[in-house]
Amino acid sequence: GDSVTQMEGPVTLSEEAFLTINCTYTATGYPSLFWYVQYPGEGLQLLLKATKADDKGSNKGFEATYRKETTSFHLEKGSVQVSDSAVYFCALSDPMDSGGYQKVTFGTGTKLQVIP
């Protein structure tokens, strides 16, 4: 079955530092890839997505590129802020693995803490 592997956290960075959170995946077909963000005590919010190889998703200064050759979708941001402190989930949706319905497979999440 499909799977998503994220780097272990927590990740602690100083404000304005460069962020990379690694994500790799295995999938049967051609999945769509997502990054979700979860602030403390809240549900998940979609941060960005990419639906095919070489697509770049971007939002709020975050970016991730769908790399089929390395089966990766690493999240990056050039300059993090304290308000970016949250848990980040990489996820994929692969209809080929789920009989046609939109099953989403999530990684275990990476906690980011940004200190002033």
Add this chain to the structure above:
Amino acid sequence: DGGITQSPKYLFRKEGQNVTLSCEQNLNHDAMYWYRQDPGQGLRLIYYSQIVNDFQKGDIAEGYSVSREKKESFPLTVTSAQKNPTAFYLCASSRDESYEQYFGPGTRLTVT
């Protein structure tokens, strides 16, 4: 504003009692989902429903039950058969197969 509501935000129950968690959406989405989130384990799918009056078991359905009598509503019952029910429960919906999932704010259930 369209969105997903879950109530209550915090829920406390005694062991042996059934409890029902509410999930309502006004996004006109066909598909709805229930996930359980435990620390360090990401999200695990409990049940999902693609259309009204139909639902399927997810990866960890044992000890849970659902209904989908209306498009807008997908309540989850945590039964006394669920061995470890204390967790954060998230409801989500999506328009169809190719679209991302939208999440509610979650319900934190504590069973003592």
